[in-house]
Amino acid sequence: MYDTEKLGTDVNQNDTKISARNVQVYYGDTHAIKDVNVDIGSKAVTAFIGPSGCGKSTFLRCINRMNDTIDVCRVEGDIKIDGEDIYDKRVDPVQLRAKVGMVFQKPNPFPKSIYDNIAYGPRIHGLAKNKAELDEIVEKSLRRGAIWNEVKDRLHAPGTGLSGGQQQRLCIARAVATEPEVLLMDEPCSALDPIATAQVEELIDELRDQFSVVIVTHSMQQAARVSQKTAFFHLGNLVEYGDTSQIFTNPKDERTESYITGRIG
């Protein structure tokens, strides 16, 4: 079997943002993530690909400790962000999640106004001193989410009234409003039509300037289009990790090859 430990360090990455060592995840007795080692670069888009049920989402959710909310879930090993262990006792997951934003598979705006959707995070983290500052954050976030022009005239309309693609960009804007450093996206385009998908992909490419983006996708074309690094998961193992171009043109592991050529998955 491929030596994943070596894989992770193999990657020539000057500034590592997230580093995972010997991560194991169990759901009760199910061993969902098996000894994963990976270094995720800063200011880059990293894609997780792999067949359904291979543990992509599970691993992604380890990075902002969303798995804490699942009773039966147990995480072992080390995950460090900027060299700090996020599973350390001193870490408050709430604070961590402000630093590691997340966008979910299904667009899930709050059933509140567009403005309140964006303003919620900054409000609870005390990022704005007054209304003017909050307005500014809302505008900036909506611009980053590439949705400002579409909603600037109806900031107080409900966020749930937008189209699916708009809702997802709103959710991205909501995630960036708390000024995170890492942005996790779990199949953000799977509920969107091709046009909305293209818009979101374009947005992800722009977000790379400011954030470390980790995106789970079941679409290999999408991974190829938006990411610089790709990690291929299979049955809970991280099979192969490397530059996206290399993974897609010259995979080293035969399982990766079978997957990208459509033989497994």
Add this chain to the structure above:
Amino acid sequence: MTDASLPNAGATPKSGSLHEIDARTKKRNAAEKRFRVYGVAAIATGIIFLIVLLFAILTNGLGAFHQTFISVPVYLDEAKLDKKGNRNIDDIKKVSTFGYNPLIQKAVLKAVEDAGIETPLTKSKNMKALVSASAAAQVRQAVIDNPALIGQTVEFRFLASSRVDGYLKGRVHREHLARDKNIDAEHLDIVDGLLPSGVVKKSFNPAFIFGADASESRAEQAGIGVSMIGSLFMMLVVLFLALPIGVAASIYLEEFAPKNRWTDLIEVNISNLAAVPSIVFGILGLAVFIQFMHLPQSAPLVGGLVLTLMTLPTIIISTRASLKAVPPSIRDAALGVGASKMQSVFHHVLPLAAPGILTGTIIGLAQALGETAPLLLIGMVGYIASNPPGGVVEGLMSPNSAMPAQIYEWAKRADPAYYERAWGGIIILLIFLISMNTLAVLLRRRFERRW
């Protein structure tokens, strides 16, 4: 052409013609039709029962809202009411209601004479059976409130006695008078004679809605108002205890508690509690609140506590159901932007669940409002609440009754006039329940889930 079609005509097609219905389909259709007929019949039966019930309630109960009154000018004789003539309020108060009765009877007799009614009842004492026993107290109160009335002739509107009222409502029949020692046929002749001039008149009686209960012999005076206040105080206790406790318990169980054997056990027990007969809560209340904690008997506070115990499971179950109905993606969204568990619950989940919680609470309150059995055991039945409470503390602590208990009490009394009042009380209780349930439906409609 015919030749060509011959081979086909001989072979019967495997799957029959679509134009004729096969036996199997016919049977299925018949079964479906039968089922629909059963359904319609069931609903029709329900509606018929409902109509019969409503008809019975209205015909029996509407009478309670109308009462017969006798309006006569009463001469407030100074010689009887203030012998010393110096209008000293203490002296005036010394005259009991017995002192007033002759004046009232005289006034009624005068009205009878004025109307020119031929009657063997020529003594003022004979008029006693016509007027409610409450009349004397009414005049006395007026005099005490304003002693200047003494010596004048003042127009009063008295309640007629319940027999007179019953006669005008068709409840008291002349044929049965032989067995009734409260009234004679001659009295009824007088009533008939006084009707045209408007001295005896049936009109709307607000005292039934706002007044207090009365003794067995004064059915015409009894009202449901004071027990309504008793019910109101009980509902306040239930609302202020059951809502916060129920909602807090539900939020904890639904959002925070680990899923283990203990929480499973609690869950099962909550469902069981919802099915416990209310009288069990009544005896529990008697043992704990009255015998152990020495809270006053018949007090709305105790009633409210007992009903709180009874309503809690209902509120917890409906609150948990509405919390469960909030999609988990909302919780994820809140946690994802760094909200704490509690913030996610209070900022996002609870507002979305609120209409459901409110609906459940109102329905729980409506249930509690109509509950009678537990009140039997803590002494809220059979108590004659004669005065409305003076304040909140008194309202909670001093003995009172409650609407359903009052209705039960009236239904128990021998005088048929009370039977009518029991039905009237039911109308009022039903109006409360229907309004509460309508409010619940409206709230649910108004805040229909929007996500």
